[in-house]
Amino acid sequence: MNQIAKPWPALWALVIGFFMILVDSTIVSIANPAIMRDLNADFTAVIWVTSAYLLAYAVPLLITGRLGDRFGPKRVYLIGLAIFTLASLACGLSGDIGMLIAARAVQGLGAALMTPQTMAVITRIFPPNQRGAAMGFWGAVAGVATLVGPILGGLLVDSLGWEWIFFVNLPVGIVAFIVAWRLVPNLETHSHSFDWLGVVLSAIGMFLLVFGIQEGASYDWGTIVGPITVWGLIISGIVVLVVFVVWQRFNRAEPLLPLGLFKDRNFALSNVAISVVGFAITAMPLPLAFYFQVARGLEPTQAALMLVPMAVISGVLAPLVGKFSDRLDPKWIAFTGFAFITLALGLYAVLITPDVALWLLLLPSALLGVGMSGIWAPLASTATRNLPRAQAGAGSGVYSMTRQLGSVLGSAAIAALLTARLAAELPGFDAADQASAHAGGALPPELVAGYSAAMSQSLVLSAVGFGICAVVVLFLAKPKITVAWGDAPKAEVPAASVPATADADH
Structure with a gap:
């Protein structure tokens, strides 16, 4: 129990790998043009590089959460981390688009084994009155990783080549394995059928x-x-x-899906919201990346730097938001965050034109950072606050699965929408022209306006998604006060002895 009395080192160890797998959810967006060029792939095929990862990530999450309950979250996390790291090597060595898609699917499986264990460990080793701060840190990692992906991708693609967006995972994966092996405690297991x-x-x-x-x-x-x-x-x-x-x-x-968990109003609404977040945040980077690189002719690094305000502001503010989510009604924090994001994306949609000054596009990027900092911790802590200990893995798996399911559908939907809007705005711009432009070919000046309009219109999909989330979180109930709510944590009392809430069986 002495290990569990010091939960923060365990959480630090887990989020190294968690950060890596979330970066890989979005890092490919900025590298898509380079991958299309080098592997001679078309637009739809390169979208599958992301969709295969997200699909293989989302499908097993319900059962991988149970595997953590059954065999221990530490053991399952380490197996997933090993699979993910080796698959990253295969991605970087891929010589054709088919091999890359297959390797990305294996990567997704490794990520699916890892993700539920991070939330389950937070739920099981932190007392309720500390979970907001822990989820704030977890939320900061989730938010920043999702936003850092395109930035890191741009730097690596320009300096070393697209392969290195995968090779960089090797040293990170090795370090993450060692620290998790040493610092994450072996928690109790619970019997489950599958x-x-x-x-x-x-x-x-x-x-x-x-x-x-x-x-x-x-x-x-x-x-x-x-x-x-x-x-x-x-x-x-x-x-x-x-x-x-x-x-x-x-x-x-x-x-596999414990429907009884959805009897808790906050768990149900948080899952609805996080699924739409997954949808909208996955659909967001692609129009921006193609606008900056194809319509405006920026290099991948330059395009990535346009998103720096978003990542920096979110990374600074998210841990602070996590601390406040223990003291304030989290629905108002989340609502404010979603409102800022919706405003930012609406501003992007208005400003994205062929000749807008690039510095103006840093303003919605900054607004996005403010908004992103306010959504992750309130949603995660609200969803998991009342989870019974024996169902921590299952509940965390459901929450992670709904987010990833939204991400998969967002990836598919933005691919369909981009294709449709390009066809509408540039009727003479056929599939071969699109492939050439996306792969780094010159876009004729007379087509830039139509191309920019298609990217602007496609961003509305994400704006609508985040607007829906703002409405959903207004229906969250104020979290029930636990016995330990607001009490100072007692180091000598293990987390396992913290009383559950009255609704813990829901």
């Missing part, structure tokens, strides 16, 4: 849905082959996911 039918149904449903949305434009939203159509795949995916939820309701053994 719903393999649920895993299969959720995987099939999500793949059909994502493939249909992302590849729809490639087949003119019509026939793919024989009787198989794009809309047939999308509808089939939705039906399979509905069957999955029904199976979870009537599964007499232990369901």
Whole structure:
């Protein structure tokens, strides 16, 4: 128990790897033009480099949370970290787009093993009155990593080549493995059964849905082959996911998705909000990256520097927000954050034109940083505050899964929307022209206005998503006060003895 009395070193050790896997969710966006050029890939194929990662990341999260409960979060985290690090090497060595997509899928599997363990450890080793600060730190890491990805990607692509956005994970992964091995405690395990039918149904449903949305434009939203159509795949995916939820309701053994957790109002609403956050934040970087690099002709590093205010401000403010989330009603913090983000994206959409002064685009970037700092900690701490100890892994897996599910759909949706808006704004700009421009070819001056308009319009998708989140969090209930709420932590009392809330069984 002495290890658990010092939880912060364990959290520091875990977030090194957590930071790495979240950076990899967005780092590819800035490198897409270089990857398209070097691997001779088209626009849709290069989007799969991100979607394969997100899909393989999202599908297993429900069961990997249970694996942490069953075999211990430390052990599962270390296995996932080893898989992720080795897959990063394979990504960097890829000689064609197919190998890169496959290696990214394996990376996603490693990330899925790791992510639920970080939240589960916070829930299990921090007393309730310290979880806000812990989640603030976790939220800072999540927010900054998501925003740092494109910036780091730009620097690496320009200086060393796109391969190094993956090679850089090797030393980080080794260090993360060593410190987690030494500092993360071996927590108690809980017996679980595993719903393999649920895993299969959720995987099939999500793949059909994502493939249909992302590849729809490639087949003119019509026939793919024989009787198989794009809309047939999308509808089939939705039906399979509905069957999955029904199976979870009537599964007499232990369901993969514990629907009982959603009886807690805050857990349910936080999951809705974080899924939309995943959708919107994944859809956001791509139009910006292509606008800066293709329409304005910036190098990847220059394009990445346009996002520096967002990353710096978010990184500074997020830990402070985490501390306040223990003392203030978190819904107002989250609402303010979402309002700032929606305003910033609306400003981007207005300002993105062929000849706007680039310094003006630093203003919405700064507003985004303020907003991003206010969403991660309030949502995470509100969602997990009342989780019973035996279901910490399952609940953390659900929360992580909903975020990643949103990310997968966001990646597919922005690919479809970008293709549609380019076709609408540049009707004579065919697929070959798009591939040439995205791969670094010169964009004819007469096409810059239409291209910029397509990127501006595509950003509205993210703005609407964050606006929806602002509405959702207004319905969060004020967190219930626990016995330990506001008390000074007692070092001699292990976290395991902190009384659960009255609603812990929900």
